[in-house]
Amino acid sequence: MDIPGLGTAFILQVRRDLQLAFRHVGQLANPLMFFIMVTTLFPLALNPMPRLLEAIAPGVLWVAALLASLLAAEGLFRQDVDDGTMEQLALSPQPLALMLLAKTVAHWLITGLPLVIMSPVVGYALFLPRDAVPTTMIALALATPILNLVGGSMAALTVGLRRGGGLLSLLILPIVMPVLIFGARATDMAMTGVDPAGALYLLAALLLLAVSLTPFAMAAAMRISLD
Amino acid sequence: MDIPGLGTAFILQVRRDLQLAFRHVGQLANPLMFFIMVTTLFPLALNPMPRLLEAIAPGVLWVAALLASLLAAEGLFRQDVDDGTMEQLALSPQPLALMLLAKTVAHWLITGLPLVIMSPVVGYALFLPRDAVPTTMIALALATPILNLVGGSMAALTVGLRRGGGLLSLLILPIVMPVLIFGARATDMAMTGVDPAGALYLLAALLLLAVSLTPFAMAAAMRISLD
Amino acid sequence: MWTWFHKLGSPPHFYRIATRLTPWFGWAALLLIVAGVYGGLYVAPTDYQQLDGFRIIYVHVPSASLSLFIYVNMALAAAAGLIWRIKLAHAIAAACAPIGASFTFLALATGSIWAKPMWGTWWVWDARLTSELVLLFLYFGFMALRAAIDDENRADRASALLAIIGVINVPIIKYSVDWWNTLHQPATISKLGKPSMDSDMLIWLLIMLAGFMCYFVAVVLTRAKAEVLQRARDQKWVRQALEGK
Amino acid sequence: MENTSREDSKAPLLEAHDLELWRGDRRLFEGISLAVHESELLHITGPNGCGKTSLLRVLCGLTLPETGKVIWKGRQVARSRADYHSEMCYVGHRESLKADLSAYENLGFDLGLRRDAGTEVIRSALEEVGLTRAADVPSRSLSAGQKRRVSIARCLASKARLWVLDEPYTNLDVAGREFVDEMMTRHLQNDGLVLLVAHQSHGVAGHTVRQMEMA
Amino acid sequence: MENTSREDSKAPLLEAHDLELWRGDRRLFEGISLAVHESELLHITGPNGCGKTSLLRVLCGLTLPETGKVIWKGRQVARSRADYHSEMCYVGHRESLKADLSAYENLGFDLGLRRDAGTEVIRSALEEVGLTRAADVPSRSLSAGQKRRVSIARCLASKARLWVLDEPYTNLDVAGREFVDEMMTRHLQNDGLVLLVAHQSHGVAGHTVRQMEMA
Numbered sequence A, B: 001m002d003i004p005g006l007g008t009a010f011i012l013q014v015r016r017d018l019q020l021a022f023r024h025v026g027q028l029a030n031p032l033m034f035f036i037m038v039t040t041l042f043p044l045a046l047n048p049m050p051r052l053l054e055a056i057a058p059g060v061l062w063v064a065a066l067l068a069s070l071l072a073a074e075g076l077f078r079q080d081v082d083d084g085t086m087e088q089l090a091l092s093p094q095p096l097a098l099m100l101l102a103k104t105v106a107h108w109l110i111t112g113l114p115l116v117i118m119s120p121v122v123g124y125a126l127f128l129p130r131d132a133v134p135t136t137m138i139a140l141a142l143a144t145p146i147l148n149l150v151g152g153s154m155a156a157l158t159v160g161l162r163r164g165g166g167l168l169s170l171l172i173l174p175i176v177m178p179v180l181i182f183g184a185r186a187t188d189m190a191m192t193g194v195d196p197a198g199a200l201y202l203l204a205a206l207l208l209l210a211v212s213l214t215p216f217a218m219a220a221a222m223r224i225s226l227d
Numbered sequence C: 001m002w003t004w005f006h007k008l009g010s011p012p013h014f015y016r017i018a019t020r021l022t023p024w025f026g027w028a029a030l031l032l033i034v035a036g037v038y039g040g041l042y043v044a045p046t047d048y049q050q051l052d053g054f055r056i057i058y059v060h061v062p063s064a065s066l067s068l069f070i071y072v073n074m075a076l077a078a079a080a081g082l083i084w085r086i087k088l089a090h091a092i093a094a095a096c097a098p099i100g101a102s103f104t105f106l107a108l109a110t111g112s113i114w115a116k117p118m119w120g121t122w123w124v125w126d127a128r129l130t131s132e133l134v135l136l137f138l139y140f141g142f143m144a145l146r147a148a149i150d151d152e153n154r155a156d157r158a159s160a161l162l163a164i165i166g167v168i169n170v171p172i173i174k175y176s177v178d179w180w181n182t183l184h185q186p187a188t189i190s191k192l193g194k195p196s197m198d199s200d201m202l203i204w205l206l207i208m209l210a211g212f213m214c215y216f217v218a219v220v221l222t223r224a225k226a227e228v229l230q231r232a233r234d235q236k237w238v239r240q241a242l243e244g245k
Numbered sequence D, E: 001m002e003n004t005s006r007e008d009s010k011a012p013l014l015e016a017h018d019l020e021l022w023r024g025d026r027r028l029f030e031g032i033s034l035a036v037h038e039s040e041l042l043h044i045t046g047p048n049g050c051g052k053t054s055l056l057r058v059l060c061g062l063t064l065p066e067t068g069k070v071i072w073k074g075r076q077v078a079r080s081r082a083d084y085h086s087e088m089c090y091v092g093h094r095e096s097l098k099a100d101l102s103a104y105e106n107l108g109f110d111l112g113l114r115r116d117a118g119t120e121v122i123r124s125a126l127e128e129v130g131l132t133r134a135a136d137v138p139s140r141s142l143s144a145g146q147k148r149r150v151s152i153a154r155c156l157a158s159k160a161r162l163w164v165l166d167e168p169y170t171n172l173d174v175a176g177r178e179f180v181d182e183m184m185t186r187h188l189q190n191d192g193l194v195l196l197v198a199h200q201s202h203g204v205a206g207h208t209v210r211q212m213e214m215a
C-alpha cells in the first residue's frame, strides 16, 4: 500500500497541532503572557533600579525561557495519551520519532517562537543594553528548541505517570543546564563587548545533537509509556 | 439520610488530593526539588556574585512563588473534569464551593507550603540577609494561598470557557499584582530594617477576602463549565 | 568488566557468584581504606601551602571520582538491559543509583568543608561544583522515576533510558575545569607522565581510590543480590538459595 | 419510608415538566415530561445522538434546561440540590475514577461524601461486583469491564433511592449483565427508582417497568 | 492479491506463537498461539479482566510480550513495524478522538498518515456510519455512540487488511450494531481479516468464523 511520505506526515502533524492550538486562542497567548508576566513581575518584586535590572536582565530572560518551556513540557503529550490519539499515532505506519519531532516543532512554534520574538521587548523593559539584543535573540532561537526537545523526551518518559509535582523538572533541569549556561554566557559576552560567536556555535552544536538524538529517545520513551 | 458533616468532607477531599500527589513517600520531595532547582538556575544564568544575588534574592523567591501557584493552577481542575470525577463531585450532596476550596488547600499544601518551608534555605543560597528571613516566610505563607485561590478561580473558569486562557491570565494579573508588591515590600522592609507589620497586615486582609469570596466564584464557574 | 556481567546473565548463576565474591571485595575495601586513611593522615607529608587541611583530599577525590565512575557504570548496565533485555542488568543499574548518589553527596560535602577554609565560603556557583550538584539531581531523578512507576518492567526500561540520556552530563563535569576557568582545582592526578602532585601524597590517594572502588563493588553486588531475590521471589531457585544458607 | 400512606406512594417521587434543551443550533428535545414512582423503572431508548444522555444530565441537575423543571419529592431540584443529590446516584458514560487510585480508594472517597460508610461496606460492594483482587491495583490498569463494575459498585454502596444509569451494561460480560439486572430488581423491590438508558433490552421483569422512546 | 496461489492462501497471514504477558505480579496469559488466514474472523471472548484487550495490544505491537512473537505475512512484527501498521487498523476501548476537532478533521489527520485519501473518501465513510450533520461539530459534543461510529468510520476508510476491533458494538444502537456486522461481512468477502473481541455474539455468518475462549 502507498504510505504518504515522511514530509507529508510531518506537515500533517504540525498542521494539526497548530490547528488545535488555534482552536483555543487562549492557549496560544498563554506562554507569551507568562513570559511577559515573569519579566514584568521581576522589576516589581525588586528594587526597580536600572543598574540592578540591567545586571539581572540576561538571567531573568533565560530563566523565564527555561521555566516557560519546562512548565509547558508537562502537557506536551499528556492530553494525546489520555485521549488515546497517541495510541493511534504509535499504530500509524509513520515512524513515531518523526511524528513526535513534528509535535515538538509545533510546540516550539507555539511556545518558543513567540518568546524569541518577544525578547527584544522584554530586554528593553529590563534595560538590557541594545547591543546584546541580537545575540540574545539568536541564542534564544537556538536554545529554546533544545529545551523543548529535552523537555519532550522527559515528558514522554513520565507521561504515563501521575502528576509527580516536580518529577519532570527534576529530570529536565540537569540535562538542560549546559544550554542555560551557554545561553546566558552568550548574552553576557555581548553585554561586555566580547565576541559571543563561540557560545553561539556551541549552542548550535547542541541543537544539532538534540535534533538528531532526542526524537529517537522520545519515541522509545513513548513506546515504553504506552506499553 | 445522614450526610457526613462539612468538616469530614473537607478533610476527605484534602486527603485524597494529597494521596494522589504522593503515592510514594519519595514524591514528597518533588516540589522541594523544584524550588531548589529553580534557585540554582539563577546563579548559573547570572554572574554568581554574592552582592548581586543578594539583591535579587527576594525577587527570585517571589517570582518562583507566583509561577508555581499560577502555572500549576492552570491544570488544577482540568484532570478532574476530564476523567469525570468532577461530575461526581458536583453530584455529591456536599457543597461544591467547599470541595473546591479543599482542593485548593491541598494544592497549596503541595506547592505553596514547601516553598514557605524552603525559603530560608533558598534565601541562604542567594545570600539573603538573615534578618529578612522570618518576615519573608510569614509573607510567603500569607501570599501563596491567595495566589492559589485566585489561580483556582481562573482554573475553574478556563476549564469551561475553553478558549479564554490568555485573556484570563491577563485579568488575573492585576489581582495578583498587589500581592506580589506587598510581599516583596515586606521582604524589602525587613532587609532595610524597617518594621514590615503594615505590609503583612495588608496581606492577611487580602487572604481573608480571598478565602471568603473565591470558593463561591469557583463553584459557580465550575457548574457553568460542567453544563 | 561488562562482558563479565553479561556472561553471568542468569539470576541464579549471578546470585551464586555474587555471594562468593562479595566478602573478597568487602575485606579488600576494608583493608585498603584503613591503610589509606592511616597513610593519608599520618604518613603523607604536610602540604607546603595548605598545611594539614589538604588531607581531606583523601576522601574528596576518590568519592568525586566514584560518583562519576558509578554513573557511567549505571548507564552501561542500563543500556545493556534495554538493548539485550537482560533483567539482571536492570537490577544492577538500580543497585548503583543510591550508592552513586551517596558518593556524590560525600564529594559535595567534603568539597564544601574544604572550600570553607580554602575559598572562604561553603559554596560558589562554579561550573564543576554546579555540575556535580546536577549529577546528584540526575541520580535523584533516576531513583524518583523508578519509584514513580509501579510496573517493574516499565520502571526498568524508562529509567534505563533516562540513565543513558543523562550520560551527557558526565563529560561536562569531568572537563568543566578545563573548559571554564574556575576556582576549582584543575586535573592534577590524571596528567599522565608527570603528575603535578607529590608521589608520597599520590600513592595514598590511589590506595584510597582502590579501597572505595572495592567498597562500591561489594555494596553493588549485595544490593543487586537483594534486587534479584526480590524480583524472583516466587521462583524455585530463590527458595533453594535461601535454604541452602 | 415504611409508613408512607397509599396517597403518598401514588404521588411520583421524581417529576419533570416540559423540558426543552438546545445544543448549538439544534433543539435536542422539547416538551418532555415524565413521572417516576417508587419501585418503578423507566427505560429510555432511542437512536445514537437523540439526546438520552443529555436528558439524564438535566434530570440529575448537571445541565440547566432551556425551559421546564425537575421535581424530587415535591421540591424543585435546582432549589434543594443537596437533598436531591444525597438520594441520587448517577452512573454515566465515563467511569469517574481517578486512574491513580485503586478502586477501593476511589469508592472510599466518593462514598465518604455521601454517608458514613465503613470499610466493610465498600469491600463487600466491590466483592459483590466481582472485584476482589483487582480492588487494590491503580484503576488505570483495570480492564474496561472492571472499571464499569466499580461504577456499579459505587451505585450499590451509595444506598441512594434513585439510580440514574446511562448504559450500565457497557463492556460487561454476560455474568456482569445478569448481575446488573438482578441488582436493579432488588433495588426496585426495596422501593427504589431506576432511570435506565440502554440500547439492549434489560432483564428486569415483574415490576413496574415503563418504556420511553426518544426520537 | 488476486493472483495468490492456493498454497499462499493457506499460509496464515497473522500468526502468534507462545505469547506470555505479565501485569504486576499476575500472569495474564501464557502459551497463546494463534493463526488467522485471509477471509477469517477470530472472535475472542472471555470474562472481564481476563486479558482480551491486553492480547489485542500485544498482537498490534503496542505491548511487548514477555515471551513469544507475532508474525505478519511471515515477518516478525517487531522488526517491520511500518509495513504491519500500514495494513492494520485498531479500534480500541477509547475513541482516540481529539475533542476539539470535528469528526471530519480527526479522520482527515488519521487517514492522512496512512494513505492519500481524498476528502470524499472520509465524507463517504462518515456518511456510511450515519454521521452527516454531526461530522462537523467538535467531537467533544458528540454522543457516546456517535464517537464510536467515528472510530468505525476510521476503520472503514483505512482500507487496512487486518481489522482489530475491541468491542466495536459498545454504545451503538440496534442499527449501528447491524451496520458493524454487515461491514465485517463485506470486509471478509474482500479477503480481509478480523480480530474481534465482543461479549455479545456477532451477526457474521457464512464465513470462516473461529471462536477463541480466554480463561
Ligand code: HEM
Pocket (backbone or CB within 6 Å): C057, C060, C061, C064, C065, C066, C068, C107, C108, C109, C110, C111, C112, C114, C115, C116, C118, C128, C129, C132, C133, C173, C174, C184, C185, C186, C187, C188, C189, C190
Ligand atoms: C562542594 C565543593 C566541591 C565539589 C562538588 C568538588 C567536586 C570535584 C569533582 C567532581 C572532582 C573530579 C574527580 C575526578 O575527576 O575523578 C574533584 C576533584 C578534585 N577536587 Fe574537588 N570539589 C569541591 C571542592 C574542592 C575544594 C575546595 C578543593 C581544594 C581546594 C578541591 C580539590 C580537588 C582536587 C585536588 C581534585 C583532584 C583533581 C584531579 O586530579 O582531577 N575540591 N572535585
Ligand SMILES: Nc1ncnc2c1ncn2[C@@H]1O[C@H](COP(=O)(O)OP(=O)(O)OP(=O)(O)O)[C@@H](O)[C@H]1O
Pocket (backbone or CB within 6 Å): D023, D024, D025, D026, D028, D046, D047, D048, D049, D050, D051, D052, D053, D054, D055, E134, E137, E141, E142, E143, E144, E145, E146, E171
Ligand atoms: N454544539 C453542538 N452543535 C450541534 N449538535 C450538538 C452540539 N452539542 C451537542 N450536540 C448534539 O447533541 C447530541 C448529544 O446527545 P446525547 O449524548 O444526549 O445522545 P445519546 O442519546 O446519549 O446518544 P448515545 O446513545 O450515543 O449515547 C448529539 O447528537 C450531538 O451531536
Ligand SMILES: Nc1ncnc2c1ncn2[C@@H]1O[C@H](COP(=O)(O)OP(=O)(O)OP(=O)(O)O)[C@@H](O)[C@H]1O
Pocket (backbone or CB within 6 Å): C150, C151, D134, D137, D141, D142, D143, D144, D145, D146, D171, E023, E024, E025, E026, E028, E046, E047, E048, E049, E050, E051, E052, E053, E054, E055
Ligand atoms: N499492575 C497490575 N497488577 C495486577 N493486575 C493488573 C495490573 N495491571 C493490569 N492488571 C490486570 O490485567 C487485566 C487487564 O485486562 P484486559 O484489559 O486485557 O481485560 P479484558 O479481557 O479486555 O477485559 P474487559 O472485558 O473488561 O475489557 C485486568 O484484570 C487487570 O486487573
Ligand SMILES: [Mg+2]
Pocket (backbone or CB within 6 Å): D052, D053, D054, D093, D166, E143, E144, E145
Ligand atoms: Mg448517551
Ligand SMILES: [Mg+2]
Pocket (backbone or CB within 6 Å): D143, D144, D145, E052, E053, E054, E093, E166
Ligand atoms: Mg477489554
